[in-house]
Amino acid sequence: MAERRFGVGYALAPKKQASFIQVSLVNLAKEGGIDLVKIDMDKPLIEQGPFDCVLHKLYGEGWKRQLEEYALKYPNVLIIDSPEAIERLHNRISMLQVATELEIKCDSASFGIPKQTVVYDAKIVSASYLESEGLKFPVIAKPLVADGSAKSHKMLLVFNKDGLSKLKPPIVLQEFVNHGAVIFKVYVVGDYVKCVKRKSLPDVNATEENLGKLESYMSFSQVSNLNTCEKNDDKYYKLMNLDDAELPPLIFLTDIARGLRRATKLYLFNFDLIRDNRVGNRYLVIDINYFPGYAKMPNYECVMTDFFWDVLNKNDKGFESLQKGSCGKEVRMLVGNKGYGEEEATLPVSPLKREEKENTIQV
Numbered sequence: 149m150a151e152r153r154f155g156v157g158y159a160l161a162p163k164k165q166a167s168f169i170q171v172s173l174v175n176l177a178k179e180g181g182i183d184l185v186k187i188d189m190d191k192p193l194i195e196q197g198p199f200d201c202v203l204h205k206l207y208g209e210g211w212k213r214q215l216e217e218y219a220l221k222y223p224n225v226l227i228i229d230s231p232e233a234i235e236r237l238h239n240r241i242s243m244l245q246v247a248t249e250l251e252i253k254c255d256s257a258s259f260g261i262p263k264q265t266v267v268y269d270a271k272i273v274s275a276s277y278l279e280s281e282g283l284k285f286p287v288i289a290k291p292l293v294a295d296g297s298a299k300s301h302k303m304l305l306v307f308n309k310d311g312l313s314k315l316k317p318p319i320v321l322q323e324f325v326n327h328g329a330v331i332f333k334v335y336v337v338g339d340y341v342k343c344v345k346r347k348s349l350p351d352v353n354a355t356e357e358n359l360g361k362l363e364s365y366m367s368f369s370q371v372s373n374l375n376t377c378e379k380n381d382d383k384y385y386k387l388m389n390l391d392d393a394e395l396p397p398l399i400f401l402t403d404i405a406r407g408l409r410r411a412t413k414l415y416l417f418n419f420d421l422i423r424d425n426r427v428g429n430r431y432l433v434i435d436i437n438y439f440p441g442y443a444k445m446p447n448y449e450c451v452m453t454d455f456f457w458d459v460l461n462k463n464d465k466g467f468e469s470l471q472k473g474s475c476g477k478e479v480r481m482l483v484g485n486k487g488y489g490e491e492e493a494t495l496p497v498s499p500l501k502r503e504e505k506e507n508t509i510q511v
């Protein structure tokens with residue numbers, strides 16, 4: 149019998165395509181019967197394929213409509229992920245709201261989000277306003293919209309009232325929590341979870357005296373993605389050793405990942421976790437990103453190939469999910485987690501090596 153092959157069409161911005169679609173991934177997927185095919189953005193999606201799965205990270209209503217149209221024409225196509233589910237992550241309030249909906253039961257660690265408030269009008273922000281919202285200096289000002297633009301990553305760490313004049317609403321004002329300058333990035337790919345450590349902002353001595361002495365604010369962008377050379381210039385980072393930071397308990401991360409998958413209905417995301425130095429084993433989710441930089445994950449080719457194989461084969465067995473499209477009709481889309489993960493998945497090509505498995509968790 150001829151081998152069943154699957155076609156996965158991908159629609160990614162050029163930078164994302166360059167980092168994610170590596171020859172090693174394309175070849176490994178091919179060996180597993182999965183062809184990764186670039187979607188031509190100069191042509192309507194509806195004229196391409198047919199694909200068994202559409203993998204995408206693009207923004208805008210036009211693209212969303214094309215996906216809906218495609219799902220209507222090809223009711224068996226898996227859209228990874230559903231645009232509605234992704235949209236929830238494009239606003240830093242609704243993004244973290246999901247995390248507050250989770251019930252995580254763990255004896256050795258607790259979980260939450262930092263205190264935060266949204267500001268639409270710069271005029272209302274004053275030191276007493278912050279106080280009324282339960283916030284104290286320092287605070288982080290984050291653009292409300294997280295749409296992948298450079299602007300959406302531009303943040304301010306505000307040390308005192310003088311810094312408040314620099315705010316550009318709409319923004320989220322969030323308490324800055326000392327966390328030993330380490331963030332835990334937890335990558336989720338369907339059932340697979342991988343936690344890595346990254347350098348973060350240094351702790352701040354938040355006494356009134358010290359905050360008064362500091363510049364009023366500090367602007368920064370994508371701290372955890374700065375390359376090592378940039379950081380090595382800094383005395384603070386020279387002194388710290390990332391290896392010393394203890395990872396959060398695995399079972400705890402597993403529960404959060406599973407909870408977020410259910411609540412967001414997403415397959416492909418990561419979340420940033422910090423350990424609140426004031427409380428010990430209390431962890432806070434500060435950011436959730438759709439389809440993050442998976443190529444930075446060890447052995448990502450294998451993880452992704454396993455994932456594609458798994459969802460495509462499950463889909464073959466009648467994976468069903470409906471949602472209302474903007475056209476008003478029912479559109480069948482892959483809504484993450486429905487039915488997925490309930491069966492034991494057989495590992496396809498190149499299963500993870502033993503030592504890699506031991507450092508990762510499956511939810």
Ligand SMILES: O=P(O)(O)O[C@@H]1[C@@H](OP(=O)(O)O)[C@H](OP(=O)(O)O)[C@H](O)[C@H](OP(=O)(O)O)[C@H]1OP(=O)(O)O
Binds near residue numbers: 167205373440
């Ligand atoms: O480009 P990379 O590999 O640094 O990945 C970015 C992510 O880095 P991470 O994997 O978390 O270290 C990055 O994560 P952070 O927001 O920096 O925590 C975002 O997911 C970013 O996407 P977007 O700009 O928010 O749409 C991701 O950017 P895109 O590749 O999706 O443009």
Ligand SMILES: Nc1ncnc2c1ncn2[C@@H]1O[C@H](COP(=O)(O)OP(=O)(O)O)[C@@H](O)[C@H]1O
Binds near residue numbers: 288349422
């Ligand atoms: N509440 C917080 N307390 C302390 N540091 C934070 C907090 N929120 C964000 N940071 C730091 O700022 C960085 C960027 O914030 P994040 O919300 O992850 O935005 P982005 O989407 O640009 O990654 C984080 O990686 C972390 O270093």
Ligand SMILES: [Mg+2]
Binds near residue numbers: 420435
């Ligand atoms: Mg982040």
Ligand SMILES: [Mg+2]
Binds near residue numbers: 294435436437
């Ligand atoms: Mg982010």
